[in-house]
Every structure is written in structure tokens, then in C-alpha cells.
Amino acid sequence: MRTLRFLLQKEFRQMFRDKTILVMMFLLPVIQLGILPLAMDLDVKNINVAIVDQDHSAYTQKLITKLGASGYFKIVTVAPAYKQALFSLENGKADIVLEIPPSFERHLIKEGNQSLNVTADAINGTKSGIGTAYLLAVIRDFNQDIRLMSNRQPVAPAIIDIASSAWFNPHQKFTWYIVPGVLVLLLTLVGGFLSSLNIVREKEIGTIEQINVTPIKKWQFILGKLIPFWVVGMIVLTIGLLVARLFYGIIPLGSILLLYLLAAVYLMALLGFGLLVSTISNNQLQSMFIAFFFIMIFVLMSGLFTAVDSMPVWARTIATFLPITHFMKAVRMIILKGSTFSDVLPILVFELLFAIGLNALAIRNYRKTQ
């Protein structure tokens, strides 16, 4: 224990002298958590619509007004012919073209049906897909309206009215979903990179030789590296939670203590990974590449952006074995759902196994005698 005390004293002294690390430790959670979630909003808004109105009737006016009022669409142009509207799609001014054929109103009243043409720019698949769906919803709604307005007997198809209510995120705020995710991302980046670059740095400078020639125990050395980064990680988490509260009004529903406990164990697993990478590599560049390779996989497969459940089976299998996937899930559970200790216990055990396994590997892989 005494040896550990000297190791920690030395690590913290070095850390506090490294102004860059100190500044990044505070700036990273504040700036990135402040900016990224806003930019990552998956809600589709500002869909640019070009309308081809060949009817110029009261009905088309109503439809156009309704589109504009929905809040999702921006009508960029009302072109007289399809060709011109398509041109604005081609040059990127419009995302969707809505073509209203001549005698739109007349057909609707007399024959009771009329088709519309919707053309979408599918380069951004999400935007075109969701945009088209929104557009169709608005048109369907419009359809209902005019059926009621017309004197015609409503054909009254049995309409199933679906009322949905969003649990755990009643206003379906995107930030509620993404902010806890970005917090996990930051923790993973900071912990993963700092730890994977540390021991290898001592190898590069040569100071590890002076350590290796002392009777220090391998576990003492690894633990002496783990603890300082663990403290950094907990500070980043604290700042992150404050930012989530102040910027986005996200207050964890569940126990903060549980959140810290889980993060503490997850960080140990993550740092064990970083230290393992550090013992494998011979220089910081190698270490950086290896860490980058894995952290990229961790982040993209963790369910931060896409739901793990909708991944192909092989990807889901990989995701299931990543500590970050479960940690991400548990953090969202605790923050949004108010999950309790017993809910996240299996995840806690899973993280703990990884923490023990990865650190044991790091200790084993660190060799004092070549």
C-alpha cells in the first residue's frame, strides 16, 4: 500500500503539471456535451418542398397552407410545371416535389379520388423517408378534412384511432435520449485514450526502465496508473451530469449513487482495456491506432446512434459482448426510467467481470523482465 501511495503521488503530480490534460478534462464535457447533442438531433425538420400546382383551386390553396402550417415543411417554390420543380430537386434546393395535377379539386368532388405525385431526393435516406412519411400524413389528414366538408355521406371506413403516449420521455425530447449517450461516449473517449497512451509514454521516454529495475509489484504499478484515470473519469462524469442538468434540464430519475457505482465499475473495465493496449504497444502512435480502432467499434456498436435491437444478428452479437453497450443501456435506464439497483445488477456484474478480466490481462502483459 505504501508503494501505491508513492505511485499515486507521482501520477497526480505529473497530471497536475500537464495543463493540456487539465484543460481538456473540463472543456471536453462542457463543450462537447453542450454542442454535440444539438447537432445530433435526428428529428427531421426544414424539409424543403417544391410544389407543382397545376390546379390553382381553393383545395390546392388549403393543402399548401396545411403543409406550411405543419412546421416541418418549407415551401421553397411553387412551380408551374413538373420539370422546373424537378430542377430544384436536382440542384438541391428542394428535398421533395409534390405534384398536384390539373382538375385536382374537380376530381375529388366529382369522383371522390385523385392521385398526387411525390418525388423525393433519396440521397439522405432518413430525410427523404421521414419527409415523405410526414407529407403523406399531412395529405391523409387533409383527406379527412375534405370528406367532412363535402356534403357527401362519409364513406366512414372504420378508422382505428391510435393514440400513443411516450413513456420515460413524455415529450419525446431527442436530447433526453442522446445526452446520456454522449456522456457515455465522452467517458469512453477520455478514459480509453488517456490510459492507452500512458504506460507506453513511459516506454518511449525510457522512465519505465527505471521502474522495472525496482522491486515494485506489477499489480501495484498497474493500479497506480488505473486510479488517477479513474478519478479523472469520475470528474468528467460529474461535470457531464451538471451540464446535462443546466443545459438540457435532464435530472436523473434514479439514484445518482447507483449511476456513480456503475460508472466506477465501467471505468475500471475501460481503463483496464486502455492499460492493456498500452502494455502491448511499443510507442504512442501504435497505441493511438489500436485504441482508436477499438473505441470506434465500441462507440458505433454501442447503441448510441442506432438501436442495438435493429442491428443484424452478427452485429448484435458483437454489441452484446461490449461493456459499453450495457453501460449505455444502464445509464439511460437510470437517468430516464429511474431503474433501481436490482434492475441494473446483471449489468453491474457483467462490467465487473470485464473490469477484473481486462486488468488481470494488463497486469499479466506488463513485463518487468523482457
Place this chain on the structure above:
Amino acid sequence: MDPQINLKPSSPAAAGAAIECKELTKKFGDFVAVDRISFHVNPGEIFGFLGANGAGKTTAMRMLCGLSYPSSGHATVAGFDVYRQQEKIKQHIGYMSQKFSLYDDLTPLENITFFGGIYGVADKVIKERGPALIRSLGLENEASKLVGALPLGWKQKLAFAVAMFHQPRIVFLDEPTGGVDPVTRRQFWDMIYEAAGTGVTIFVTTHYMDEAEYCNRITIMVDGKIEALDTPAHLKQRFACDNMDEVFYRLARTARRSDS
């Protein structure tokens, strides 16, 4: 400074030998870095390890310090086996590597405290002897500076002091005076003599031949093998040379290996 002052009667490999080495070999693939070297070092002796660059001095020393596994042969350091008891060896030795390897981002006293603590020197002793050591090194004015800002000569003296701080039985110095000015080199050897005077065994590699004269006994390594092992006086006599430079040239010019 009289080089003979600490000359001990070179008793044969006694039970109390500080370092005992038989047929010690290190291979890297097909390359034999150290080729069946055998020697013993007596307690309290200043043992010089000479050789051109790439002769295998550092590799041999790293095996003795428990930093590297030998490929074959036997060796004990402070009575402990180099294959199985490296960590025991490490408790009893001090080591100063060729490349400066203290922490540049710590002050001299912080380095002393850290390594002292790792070696298990008591807090009280660190508190008393640490600052005293800084004074004796003449580093009082640099106490608040980080080691990285010190000139090389001072860094080397500090590295030696750190290697000696936990009062090891044997201290290994790998080219301790490389790149250091003559005055500092002289001071450095004063420190070595002082340490040897307290009974510490000194194992030192160098390629400065004037320094070889300061050693009680020296070995000259050529291409991984020991070509000569004796007191400087005997070696000069045997090769009929006036100084160690000539002895070295006569032996080393047969070398096939150069910088590795």
C-alpha cells in the same frame, strides 16, 4: 584521487561474491549479443565493463539487473538467481541506465522521494536524507525546477544519487558519464569512489579509457565475448602498453561488430 585506493585482494569466486557469472549468453534470434561470458565481482569492488559500441555491455548488464532473461548460462547477483529471483535482485541493486530515465516533469527532490518510496525507504529517512542529498549535489537553487530543465551533467549526478539512495549492495552504472564534460566526469568518479568506500559494489560500463584506470578490475568485451579481465596495471603489463587506450585498441580492432 588514487585509483588503487579501494583495490581489494581479488579473491576467487567466494561465497560472498557480489556478482557471479558463468557462460552467460543472450541471443536475439541468430544474433549472439552476449557470448558465454564468465566472471565474478567481489563485494566493494569497482568493476569496469569496457567495450566498443555494440560489444554487448548493456545487454549483459540488463540480464544481471533482471531486466532481461538470459538465453543460457548461469548468474547470481547478490546471491540471487537471474532466472528466477529477479525481483529479489532488484531489492538489492541500484541502476542507472545509459539513457536518462528519471522523470523530467518532477523536481529533483520529487524524483528522490518517489524512487526512495518505491524501494521502501522509510518516510523519516526520505525526509531527512532527501534534502541533504539535494544540498550535497549542489542543487538547492534548482530545487523548485523540474528535472527536464537541468543540464545533462547534473541530471547524471542526480540519477546516480537516486540509484544509491536506497543503499543498495550493488550499483549498476551504464555509461554514466556519456556526453558529460570532463569536470563533471571527475566529480562523478569522486561520487563513485565515495560510494565504493562505504562497501557498495560498483559495476560500471564505459568507453572512456581514462575512466577504466579508476576501476579495480576491468573486463574488455569484444563482439559479445570477454577478451580480457584483470586489473588495469596487469593488463598494461600483459599487452606491453603505456595506457589503457592502447590495450583497448589492440583488443577492439579485431571487432567485427560496430554500432548496433
